[in-house]
Amino acid sequence: MEILLYVVGIVFMLIGLGVSIGLHEIGHLVPAKLFGVRVGQYMIGFGPRIWSRRFGETEYGFKALPVGGFISMSGMYPASDGTPVRGLFASLVQDARAANDETIADGAEERVFFRLPVWKRIIVMLGGPLMNLLLAVVIFTVLASGIGLQQGTTTIAGVTECVLPAGTTQTECEPGDPSSPAAKAGVLPGDVLVSIDGSAVSDFAQATAIIQAAPDETLDMVVSRDGEDVRLSITPIAAERELTDAGGQPLLDADGERVVAEVGYVGMSAQMGLIRQPIGTGAEMAGENVVRVAELIVQLPVKLWNVGSSLVTGADRDPDGPLSVVGVGRLAGEVAATDAPVLNRFVVLLSLLGSLNIALFVFNLIPLLPLDGGHILVALWDGVRRMWAKMLGRPAPAPVDATRLVPLTIVVAVLLIGMGALLMIADVVNPVDLLGG
Structure with a gap:
């Protein structure tokens, strides 16, 4: 099953790449045709031709190597005037001119790319x-x-029982450790945040911003518990904490170090979920x-x-x-x-x-x-x-x-x-x- 899923992922990306290349070339094709340029080919891929069909003056098709695409427009460059080319790369320049001249079809000399306004x-x-x-x-x-981005939701996943210093290796509360503001306030896992300090919150990032901005201030908080609104009072403490973004990832400074600041802290975490933006x-x-x-x-x-x-x-x-x-x-x-x-x-x-x-x-x-x-x-x-x-x-x-x-x-x-x-x-x-x- 794992191998099948692996193949599905590769196929998904190959199809996505093909669509991306195809749309890229359509971005060239449509304005070229609107401006009257003769387009001989529209191809996705390079190398041997797999399939093609001509509609009007343009051949549309797929080639074996899905690493790019192209459209062939008449007269990408001015037609050569027959003047000999000299220099180390003369033959290369002459070959390029000859290939360009071949794209200029009889009767369509005015429908060339290089004659378009800039x-x-x-x-x-x-x-x-x-x-x-x-x-x-x-x-x-x-x-x-x-779909939404992975962010903290308003549902509380856990409540820290005590306050641990920033950077400590301690993982469990010990006797004498101060209780966290969330534990003191009676916040429980499964509570759904409704509002903090009178402001409705729709995700955990909003709640965090209000709390971090109010150290040592008592805030009114409303949570939904078992279908009923419960009013709580919570007082964030001032604590040094690593700042995070809306997705819960650490914020980094210019040197790549985690940003630490003194902010309001209550000791509760959120369940992660897809939040629509x-x-x-x-x-x-x-x-x-x-x-x-x-x-x-x-x-x-x-x-x-x-x-x-x-x-x-x-x-x-x-x-x-x-x-x-x-x-x-x-x-x-x-x-x-x-x-x-x-x-x-x-x-x-x-x-x-x-x-x-x-x-x-x-x-x-x-x-x-x-x-x-x-x-x-x-x-x-x-x-x-x-x-x-x-x-x-x-x-x-x-x-x-x-x-x-x-x-x-x-x-x-x-x-x-x-x-x-x-x-x-x-x-x-x-x-x-x-x-x-």
């Missing part, structure tokens, strides 16, 4: 990453507002993920070095480091096979898929060819040249011939392939352990 070219190339961002926002919104929480989660992925990309050379080092030494991988498709699939399988409620496993899988789409969004915006960000940069440079010529009263310059950047494009492509190969090998030989297995 703003339209940017929309076409930005459409793919934006589709991934939109999908991520939808996924995180379903998670946060539809406001509708804008999904967008906030997506934004936070964008920042994290952007930071990861900035640190990518160091992160990749660490991956290679751990591959050689066998040291534990950085849980915040990059993963390949193999690593994501492996992690999805492990999540699906864990001994946890089905809904909790589904939440984690959806979260992984949302994070994957954020990674696709940010990574594709890197301003290097052959990534979408590289094409956007070329379009912007073309626009700057045209604007400058107009300001000086000169004729509009010829469109930027990005085939001259083929050598750089090949270098970037080789680096991307090398990075993918390194991560795949590492994810097989020395995978990231996020589940403590």
Whole structure:
């Protein structure tokens, strides 16, 4: 059964990845067609063709390797004028020009990408990453507002009998230890918090905020017990405690150390559950993920070095480091096979898929060819040249011939392939352990 669940997790992520890639390419396809560009192919995957069918002038299909996708637009670059190309990479540039010329069909010379206004070219190339961002926002919104995030509920799970000093190794109350405010007040496990200090509470985080802000102040508290409201009086003591977020995780400072502060403390804990969040929480989660992925990309050379080092030494991988498709699939399988409620496993899988789409969004915006960000940069440079010529009263310059950047494009492509190969090998030989297995 565990093996079956493992496979289900991998299949779920592969389907999710395929949908994400497909929507990314639709983000390019739709505006390209709306702007009149001839699109010859829409493909999900690379390598040998598995299936395809032509509708109108466009061939739609799937290829064997589900690691990306593409659409083939006519005239991504200006048609070659027959001028010989000289230099070390002349043959590569000439081959790129010849391949580009083949996409310009007879009778459709005006329906080429490079003739579009700059703003339209940017929309076409930005459409793919934006589709991934939109999908991520939808996924995180379903998670946060539809299913809910794992947080402390208003149901009391336990009451501490006494107050123990922060950082102590003592686990049990001893004679002479002061009773906790919750125990003094008569709070019982199973009580459901209704209000504190006159404010209704809908989750434990709200209750904690009120209590922490009121050390040595007596608060009125209403709990529901056996279907009846019971009024209690509770006085939080001032105590040094490690601060936690809404999910119950420790707050860390800039140095990664747990934050300790003197706050109100009563000595009660909550049952954990899925709490639905406001509708804008999904967008906030997506934004936070964008920042994290952007930071990861900035640190990518160091992160990749660490991956290679751990591959050689066998040291534990950085849980915040990059993963390949193999690593994501492996992690999805492990999540699906864990001994946890089905809904909790589904939440984690959806979260992984949302994070994957954020990674696709940010990574594709890197301003290097052959990534979408590289094409956007070329379009912007073309626009700057045209604007400058107009300001000086000169004729509009010829469109930027990005085939001259083929050598750089090949270098970037080789680096991307090398990075993918390194991560795949590492994810097989020395995978990231996020589940403590």
